Amino acid sequence: MNKEVKYSCPSNIALVKYWGKKESGTQLPANPSISWTLNDLRATTRMVVSPVVNGESPTVKFYLANIEKPSFLPKIETFLKRVTPELGWISEHHFEIYSENNFPHGAGIASSAAGFGALASCLVALDGQWEESDPVFWEKASKFARLGSGSACRSVYNEPGLWGEFEEVLESTDDFAIPYSGSIHPNLQGWKDAVLIIEDGEKSVSSTAGHALLKEHAYAEARYKQAHKSLSALLSSFKTGDVQQFIEIVESEALQLHAMMMSSIPYYVLMKPNTLEAIEKIWKHRNETLIPMCFTLDAGANVHLLYDGSYHEQIQNFINTELLPYCQNGLYLCSDTGGKPTKL
Ligand code: PMV
Numbered sequence: 001m002n003k004e005v006k007y008s009c010p011s012n013i014a015l016v017k018y019w020g021k022k023e024s025g026t027q028l029p030a031n032p033s034i035s036w037t038l039n040d041l042r043a044t045t046r047m048v049v050s051p052v053v054n055g056e057s058p059t060v061k062f063y064l065a066n067i068e069k070p071s072f073l074p075k076i077e078t079f080l081k082r083v084t085p086e087l088g089w090i091s092e093h094h095f096e097i098y099s100e101n102n103f104p105h106g107a108g109i110a111s112s113a114a115g116f117g118a119l120a121s122c123l124v125a126l127d128g129q130w131e132e133s134d135p136v137f138w139e140k141a142s143k144f145a146r147l148g149s150g151s152a153c154r155s156v157y158n159e160p161g162l163w164g165e166f167e168e169v170l171e172s173t174d175d176f177a178i179p180y181s182g183s184i185h186p187n188l189q190g191w192k193d194a195v196l197i198i199e200d201g202e203k204s205v206s207s208t209a210g211h212a213l214l215k216e217h218a219y220a221e222a223r224y225k226q227a228h229k230s231l232s233a234l235l236s237s238f239k240t241g242d243v244q245q246f247i248e249i250v251e252s253e254a255l256q257l258h259a260m261m262m263s264s265i266p267y268y269v270l271m272k273p274n275t276l277e278a279i280e281k282i283w284k285h286r287n288e289t290l291i292p293m294c295f296t297l298d299a300g301a302n303v304h305l306l307y308d309g310s311y312h313e314q315i316q317n318f319i320n321t322e323l324l325p326y327c328q329n330g331l332y333l334c335s336d337t338g339g340k341p342t343k344l
Pocket residue numbers: 013014016017018019033110112149150151152207208211257298299
């Protein structure tokens with residue numbers, strides 16, 4: 001009998017970055033990281049499974065925005081293979097997967113976190129062992145999402161997703177992300193993200209290749225140590241509401257991520273001139289207005305402008321008057337932070 005389920009899942013943006021994997025295991029992080037989900041930047045995925053009969057080989061079909069995309073199959077098949085030891089029924093079913101993003105395709109936004117978060121939620125729901133109200137449902141969704149794309153494991157919680165063993169949070173683990181359950185000062189609640197699309201299209205170096213370059217990287221160990229320090233300071237800023245401290249960590253983490261790329265062999269640069277122009281403008285505007293805001297970067301040229309949501313109108317104005325010239329086709333996308341997968 002066919003079964004189907006549909007989930008939407010938000011993307012996420014890291015405040016402390018995951019960059020580098022452990023040598024052993026599958027997609028285990030070399031350092032802990034933490035992120036906010038982006039409630040308004042989502043992937044929606046419908047998964048249809050039907051049992052294999054008469055010795056057929058199981059098949060997988062993947063559609064993005066209703067167009068069949070065989071080029072996505074290697075990643076999805078690897079993902080399903082990695083989850084099969086836990087969900088044995090996978091190998092006895094055909095899969096049809098229909099996915100779409102609510103943001104423009106090829107906008108240079110990492111869609112893999114939202115995509116694998118949605119796929120993983122569908123698998124856990126189809127499996128049926130756990131109810132959504134059981135925290136294990138989300139631990140499993142997070143773990144399976146991790147097996148698709150490491151950072152995707154942080155996309156399944158409303159609260160900041162904390163992934164990777166971290167000495168100050170006993171429950172933290174490399175296996176899956178956990179929802180950060182400590183207190184968060186009102187100063188750091190209700191922030192929003194405006195993603196400035198500096199350049200759309202595929203990035204020139206995949207994150208899989210980027211992570212791999214950390215193995216022989218002269219600064220890798222120092223960076224991993226620094227990530228622990230950043231996370232400790234970030235959680236302290238959550239508690240105290242020290243926005244200065246928060247901003248300093250988030251911006252430093254973004255620059256460290258790119259510094260690692262620029263100092264690996266082979267080295268590469270994903271920032272573009274307009275990335276730096278936008279950052280300069282953000283610094284200048286912050287100095288002039290004292291609005292709580294900062295930038296962060298993913299593995300690409302786009303700039304995430306994080307800001308206290310109570311300044312939404314001022315920030316919209318700022319973007320429209322000063323930052324749009326640096327955005328490709330004048331495109332930027334706004335999102336609330338927080339949000340988790342929802343069943344549709
Ligand atoms: O999930 P991956 O393997 O695509 O790694 C991406 C990691 C960064 O997005 C660059 C940083 C992070 O922590 O999300």
